[in-house]
Amino acid sequence: MLRRPTRTRRALAATAAALAAVTALAVTAPASAATDPAAAPTTELLTVTSPGEDPALLAQRLVESGLDVVTRDGDKVVVVGSEHTREQLDQLGVQTVHARPVPVAAPTESTAAYPLPSRLADRQYPTFYGGYRTVQGFHQFVADVAQRYPELARRVSYGDSWQRTQDRSKGNELTALCLTARPDQGCQLRPDSAKPRFLLMAQIHAREITTGETAWRFVTRLLDGYRADAEVTAVLDGTEVWVVPQVNPDGIETVQEGLGAGDVAGSSRAWQRKNRDDSNSEPPCAGPWQVSQEGIDLNRNWDSHWGGAGTSKNPCSLVYPGPKPASEPETTALAALFERLFPDQRGPADTDAAPANARGAMVTLHTYGNLVLFPWGHDKNVKTPNDAGLRSMAFRMSHFNGYNTGQPGEVLYNASGGTDDWTYDKLGIASFTYEIGPGSGDCTGFFPEYRCQDKFWELNGSALLYAAKSARSPYTTSLGPTISNVNVQRAHGPWASVGAKADDNAYGGKGVNRPAAQKVVAAEAYVGKAPWEGGVPQTLRVNGDGSTVDVGGVFDATGDTGEHRLVYVRAKDADGNWGPVTAAWLPPRSND
Ligand SMILES: [Zn+2]
Numbered sequence: 001m002l003r004r005p006t007r008t009r010r011a012l013a014a015t016a017a018a019l020a021a022v023t024a025l026a027v028t029a030p031a032s033a034a035t036d037p038a039a040a041p042t043t044e045l046l047t048v049t050s051p052g053e054d055p056a057l058l059a060q061r062l063v064e065s066g067l068d069v070v071t072r073d074g075d076k077v078v079v080v081g082s083e084h085t086r087e088q089l090d091q092l093g094v095q096t097v098h099a100r101p102v103p104v105a106a107p108t109e110s111t112a113a114y115p116l117p118s119r120l121a122d123r124q125y126p127t128f129y130g131g132y133r134t135v136q137g138f139h140q141f142v143a144d145v146a147q148r149y150p151e152l153a154r155r156v157s158y159g160d161s162w163q164r165t166q167d168r169s170k171g172n173e174l175t176a177l178c179l180t181a182r183p184d185q186g187c188q189l190r191p192d193s194a195k196p197r198f199l200l201m202a203q204i205h206a207r208e209i210t211t212g213e214t215a216w217r218f219v220t221r222l223l224d225g226y227r228a229d230a231e232v233t234a235v236l237d238g239t240e241v242w243v244v245p246q247v248n249p250d251g252i253e254t255v256q257e258g259l260g261a262g263d264v265a266g267s268s269r270a271w272q273r274k275n276r277d278d279s280n281s282e283p284p285c286a287g288p289w290q291v292s293q294e295g296i297d298l299n300r301n302w303d304s305h306w307g308g309a310g311t312s313k314n315p316c317s318l319v320y321p322g323p324k325p326a327s328e329p330e331t332t333a334l335a336a337l338f339e340r341l342f343p344d345q346r347g348p349a350d351t352d353a354a355p356a357n358a359r360g361a362m363v364t365l366h367t368y369g370n371l372v373l374f375p376w377g378h379d380k381n382v383k384t385p386n387d388a389g390l391r392s393m394a395f396r397m398s399h400f401n402g403y404n405t406g407q408p409g410e411v412l413y414n415a416s417g418g419t420d421d422w423t424y425d426k427l428g429i430a431s432f433t434y435e436i437g438p439g440s441g442d443c444t445g446f447f448p449e450y451r452c453q454d455k456f457w458e459l460n461g462s463a464l465l466y467a468a469k470s471a472r473s474p475y476t477t478s479l480g481p482t483i484s485n486v487n488v489q490r491a492h493g494p495w496a497s498v499g500a501k502a503d504d505n506a507y508g509g510k511g512v513n514r515p516a517a518q519k520v521v522a523a524e525a526y527v528g529k530a531p532w533e534g535g536v537p538q539t540l541r542v543n544g545d546g547s548t549v550d551v552g553g554v555f556d557a558t559g560d561t562g563e564h565r566l567v568y569v570r571a572k573d574a575d576g577n578w579g580p581v582t583a584a585w586l587p588p589r590s591n592d
Pocket residue numbers: 205208299365366367
């Protein structure tokens with residue numbers, strides 16, 4: 001079982017007091033940027049339809065017209081609206097079915113305790129908008145993690161933001177964390193790593209502030225979980241987890257200026273989505289910021305089907321892909337990092353499959369709409385040659401977070417030049433986008449109250465851990481059963497017993513072309529050494545004849561039980577696919 005870090009009431013109270021003390025550090029914007037919320041134009045979510053038009057094509061048409069499409073709801077499309085949006089929709093011949101105000105709280109002080117790894121419990125980080133850490137807070141966090149967890153973490157600087165390339169005194173360094181057991185023996189910037197790699201990236205779209213928070217919590221869970229949580233321990237022993245918590249820090253600083261002043265009106269800089277490269281828009285964009293802003297959409301800038309669906313040639317558009325592919329330093333630096341971490345495992349043609357045993361996986365975090373997406377993003381009518389593996393892994397992850405699953409055009413709209421299309425296209429690694437957060441309710445929107453993060457994390461922590469442990473062989477293990485509820489007990493003498501649930505039907509319930517489950521036909525336990533470490537399988541019993549069954553049995557627990565005394569369990573389906581292992585602790589013998 002996976003354990004969320006828990007903290008005592010006393011520790012929480014202490015943190016709350018500490019946070020009150022750092023309120024003075026909260027980012028504030030110049031007074032001129034502040035807007036009286038009462039007088040602010042209302043932001044609303046508009047549900048629209050165009051009878052007879054494919055909703056995916058409608059969504060794409062709206063995006064390319066400069067509208068901010070957030071999600072799809074059956075044959076309808078939901079867009080963020082400001083003052084002029086309804087007019088614009090009328091001109092496009094689109095009917096507005098209903099409209100509701102976007103629920104936005106605009107706190108300027110910390111309202112909740114943010115999570116910290118145990119060795120950083122004495123640290124404080126500047127916040128904005130009720131608890132979200134600032135760009136400087138993240139820079140400090142990354143440095144602190146590397147310093148206080150030298151046996152688990154390395155900090156890597158991989159480039160400069162656009163503003164920093166223009167003026168060394170401005171902008172931001174681009175940084176990543178490598179998390180793994182014995183980083184001194186790994187975390188090298190070369191693709192022939194001993195351990196497989198999983199990379200999580202967040203906030204390529206600046207205003208999607210939930211995503212940096214998710215990355216922060218993922219780092220925290222891994223650090224606190226090592227030697228405390230069997231699954232986390234197994235992942236860090238066997239995998240390098242790379243986290244890029246802020247892909248677009250220049251843009252995030254702009255978001256902070258708006259949100260730090262409690263300003264969420266359509267004119268607010270809170271809506272910054274793109275980077276801050278203003279060299280392509282002359283004269284400056286007219287605004288309002290929510291629909292017209294300078295910069296390049298970094299998630300349209302990657303050199304894969306660049307400039308196709310879901311982009312606009314207008315430099316002020318939210319989906320402007322830049323003057324050419326990979327024109328932006330944030331893109332080229334991250335692409336170079338990917339190329340130094342993952343070997344190229346796929347041929348150049350769109351129809352070339354990555355080999356079944358390809359290694360490596362990535363997830364890029366966005367908000368919102370509760371979606372798990374996978375390539376191709378550029379055209380829903382084209383399946384990748386690894387569609388079975390990608391789709392299966394996407395649905396395996398949405399089993400944990402409950403999100404709607406498909407190619408972007410199948411559940412949202414086609415979008416070209418995105419990161420995950422590129423990482424799959426150029427390197428062949430299993431690549432996914434999460435769109436975190438619901439399309440309605442009190443935690444919807446780009447700026448949910450900080451307390452909403454607890455719910456988001458509850459859904460996504462286990463999904464991300466599944467992604468990390470799939471990095472070893474994403475296209476094969478995701479076809480096999482998911483193991484949960486592993487229970488290991490000592491029995492008489494050398495023996496121990498294990499019971500677990502093996503579920504080949506552990507696929508998310510919503511999405512396009514949900515994979516079919518097969519019967520579970522075999523199960524194994526490994527003691528001390530995982531299958532890839534030369535561990536010796538011990539056969540377990542499969543109870544019943546179905547795709548969701550209990551497996552278990554008695555096994556020999558003598559011999560080398562390894563540094564962490566881990567037991568690994570996996571199961572195979574009737575098509576011959578072994579799922580990923582799930583780890584549990586072997587309890588000590590009473591006389592150990
Ligand atoms: Zn996004």
